[in-house]
Amino acid sequence: DAGITQSPRHKVTETGTPVTLRCHQTENHRYMYWYRQDPGHGLRLIHYSYGVKDTDKGEVSDGYSVSRSKTEDFLLTLESATSSQTSVYFCAISDPLGGGQETQYFGPGTRLLVL
Amino acid sequence: AQTVTQSQPEMSVQEAETVTLSCTYDTSESNYYLFWYKQPPSRQMILVIRQEAYKQQNATENRFSVNFQKAAKSFSLKISDSQLGDTAMYFCAFMITGANSKLTFGKGITLSVRP
Numbered sequence: 001d002a003g004i005t006q007s008p009r010h011k012v013t014e015t016g017t018p019v020t021l022r023c024h025q026t027e028n029h030r031y032m033y034w035y036r037q038d039p040g041h042g043l044r045l046i047h048y049s050y051g052v053k054d055t056d057k058g059e060v061s062d063g064y065s066v067s068r069s070k071t072e073d074f075l076l077t078l079e080s081a082t083s084s085q086t087s088v089y090f091c092a093i094s095d096p097l098g099g100g101q102e103t104q105y106f107g108p109g110t111r112l113l114v115l
Numbered sequence: 116a117q118t119v120t121q122s123q124p125e126m127s128v129q130e131a132e133t134v135t136l137s138c139t140y141d142t143s144e145s146n147y148y149l150f151w152y153k154q155p156p157s158r159q160m161i162l163v164i165r166q167e168a169y170k171q172q173n174a175t176e177n178r179f180s181v182n183f184q185k186a187a188k189s190f191s192l193k194i195s196d197s198q199l200g201d202t203a204m205y206f207c208a209f210m211i212t213g214a215n216s217k218l219t220f221g222k223g224i225t226l227s228v229r230p
Contacts, residue, residue, distance in 0.1 A: 033218075042119075042206055042220035043160075050215055058217065090160060102148045102210055104218055106160035 003027045004107035006091050012113045019078040021110050023091030025071075031094035032074040033104060034058075034066060036087040043090065049074055081114045088112070117142045119209050121221035128197045129229050135182075136192045136224050138207030146212040149183065149190045154223070155203040163205070166190065194226075202228045 003026035013019050023032060033048040035058075045058030047066040055066050063085060067075045078085055091107040118141045128134035140149070151163040166174045166183050173181050178195045194201055207221040 040222060042222045043218075044220070045217055048215075048217070056215065088158065092160075102212065102216070103150070103162065103165060105162065106152075109158050109160075 004091060004093055004105065006089075006107040006110050008110060009108065010111045012115065013081050014115050015082060016080050019081050019112065019114075021076045021089055021091075021112070023074045023076070023107060025074075025093050027093075028071055029093040030071075031104075032068065033092040034064075034074065034076045035090045035092065036060065036085075037090060037109075038087050046076065046089075081112075083114050086112060086114045117144075117209055117211065117219045119207050119219050119221035121207055121224050123224050124222075125225045125227070127227045127229060128194075130197055130199060132197055133193060133195045134197055134226065136194070136205050136207075136226065138190045138192070138221060140188050140190065140207070140209045142188070142209065142211070144211045148210045148212065149181075150208040150210070150218075151179070151181070151190075151192045152206045152208060152220075153201075153203045154206065155200075160206075164192065197228045199228050199230060202226060 005024045007022045034046040035043040037043050044060045046060055046064050049055045049068040065077045089110045092104040120139045147168045149166045153161045153163050164174050164176045164179050166181055173183050180193045182191045204223045204225050206223045208218050210216050210218045
């Protein structure tokens with residue numbers, strides 16, 4: 001257990017509404033990530049953070065923004081949700097042993113349905 | 116760009132038998148990490164095993180072992196004495212060493228263990 005929680009765990013929303021997903025960690029890891037998982041695509045990186053207020057884009061960042069104002073929280077925002085953003089979203093953190101960022105541990109996931 | 120290929124979408128194995136899941140990757144880098152993650156029906160992503168490319172010795176974790184062939188860019192996972200709890204989707208993943216490096220996933224393979 002790497003001390004990662006995600007909220008909400010399930011959400012149903014309507015097209016055009018804003019949605020924010022939260023990832024919370026308790027072990028002071030520097031790196032945090034947001035992925036989406038869709039059938040036939042595996043996991044794809046949306047955004048990641050390498051420190052407070054330090055973020056960068058992944059391969060599927062369009063339509064998403066992130067913020068990290070404190071070490072323990074990494075927020076993913078869909079400014080105006082679309083049906084194509086229906087997915088399962090995973091947060092991850094880097095290796096809790098602190099030796100490097102190479103091993104990622106995942107949160108339990110958030111299932112988002114956009115109607 | 117790095118790619119990870121898992122060409123078998125599904126496999127099935129009898130309980131107590133051995134099964135091998137295939138993974139190939141493409142990169143021009145020489146220093147990297149390879150991972151296998153397991154995703155059971157609960158959807159939690161669980162790290163199974165990790166291999167550093169500079170190590171010639173294949174990684175093992177209890178009933179799980181890998182066959183890492185660097186020249187062939189192949190990284191297969193062998194599960195010995197398969198158990199019903201091994202039923203899951205398995206993802207192969209790749210990461211170049213270095214700061215802010217990103218994890219690239221294959222599309223996954225669904226493994227069913229038959230009683």
